[in-house]
Amino acid sequence: MTHVTRSPSWRRVLRTAGTLLAAAVLGGCAALNPLVPQTVQLRTEWPQGVPQQVELAQVPFHAQDDYQCGPASLAMALQWAGVQPSLPQLIEQVWLPSRKGSLQLEMLATPRRYGRVSYRLSPSYADLLREVAAGNPVIVLQDVGTMFTQWHYAVVNGFDYASGTVYLRSGTDPRQEMPFSYFERTWMKGGYWAMVVMPPDKVAATATPERWLEAVIAMSRVGDAAGATRAYDAMLARWPDNLAASIGLANQLHGAGKLEDAAVVLRRALARDPRSVILRNNLAQTLSDLGQHFEALKVLEPVSTDATAPFAAEIKATRQLILGRLQARASS
Template sequence: MPATIANGLRQGWRLALCAAVLLLCGCSTLIPQTVALRTAWPAGVPQQVELTQVPFFPQKDYQCGPAALAMAMDYSGAKLRPEDLVDEVWLPSRQGSLQVEMLAAPRRHGLVSYHLAPQYTDLLREVAAGHPVLILQDAGLLFPEWHYAVVNGFDYATGTIYLRSGLEPREAMPFSYFERTWRAGHYWAMVVTPPDQVPATATEDRWLKALLGLARAGKPEATIRGYRAAVARWPDSLPASVGLANTLHDNGHLDEAAKVLRTALQRFPDSTIVLNNLAQTLSDQGRNGEALALIRRADETRSPFASEVRATRALIEERMKERTGS
């Protein structure tokens, strides 16, 4: 979705008008996911959850972004307050925060920002799993008024979503009205987790992309923890194993990198990437004889990585010549 500036609420919600607005607009077309929940509540999700331990920081002025993000990050272990995040996510010239800054800030503190799929069921599953969900919604009645808040609970029996929002530590909002405001922002939502806690709704591809963002933020040890969690969650994931081994290798943990690659090779004996990277790692440890045997195997495979294999083989052979002095 296009980047959206959220600048918070002036006075809080005017729920007295919610029902009238929905009646005028045609309920089922505005709240398709709420309608679906009435007949298909997600399996395994309890009907009542409230994460009361999520901290509450009231927003200052229009700074809903720093306030909402501080709540999610503090809950995940980074002891921060909104004022600590203002310079990271608040754009004075635009009087608000963009989603890209909201996703980037936790990574700078060693946490993973995971962008949820635009589904009500995923939001509910994350809250049920103990992860408060940071959302973007349109809080305006007549004109757009973008606002960040944190969903920390729900009650199916009463059809209520609970939020930490603006100046309200426990904003109660009907499922239907919440969806209307959330849908306006294309159901944008994110969770913030420690690297070793994979979100309940995470897919392999989305989690690995989130870890790339963490790596680019210069947090190698946190990235390693995230890849380890990925391998535990998706043991048959070749990209997770290769990503973990590469990050270990790049940060000098050669023994651990070799161990990860050997395990991966048992699962993927014909993987050119694993053969090449294990050969490189063994050569870097001075074990060039073993490395040469592996790179020869890789050389026999047909792969788009043939040029990388040739380069690794040339490096190994050069190192062996240097050792023998020939």
């Protein structure tokens, strides 16, 4: 992303003009609705449960070099999430010299290599505020160009409703103050793109089960197995009835050789959803792996043997595996 150099006089003009604009919006200027719709909405519908002033003052700051706001923003978010990244390594992983910037895809992918869950927020000002209020700094993509498009990543680490101010770690400024309305103008041009970087044992405040599962699966493919296990465990703590999270956690435990723990997770899930064929199949295989072959077959008894039934091939293969093991044990 292109580094923007701001002279003190330019910033004074922006701050004065922006403050007046924010005051007009927060005060009820209906004419601004088409320009900053989400800022206007905050005036009448402040997110329930969100305090009106938050600043995560302990979020670390890394000043960016020219064009390298992406790696600098990731370094701040990763460090807050408990990782001590090497900025040169982040530059190698994220920054594209040919584009003089960083793609959103790489911004999301890189934290997973450090065992962290990266989650893209919904394009919502309220969700951004909720994440910051929950203690999660938010990486945002802005167009900060005055005449031409100039993409830039920054980290939102606070806000103040009374003055209509958003606080950012941005560029070489550890505490950039930007009016709500002006921030939305810069943010909306990138489709309100925003992301958080979370430790595996913590779920983003605004996460939905489906989208968080996708984020955890993406992390589990490149991150360490222990981190993936903690992520599924945290997901189940948030959504105890989530079938996919139970299966994911059991798979991680099984892969780590913790078969008894995997069986406990699957039994608990099966008690909540006794009609799940996938749960029965996975529990049966896990019990058989533990040497409990007859109990495994009993788990499969309620499952239809119809070849057209869902997951029929998997159930058939699991039955054959268990029967083969029983036969081998009988002949030994």
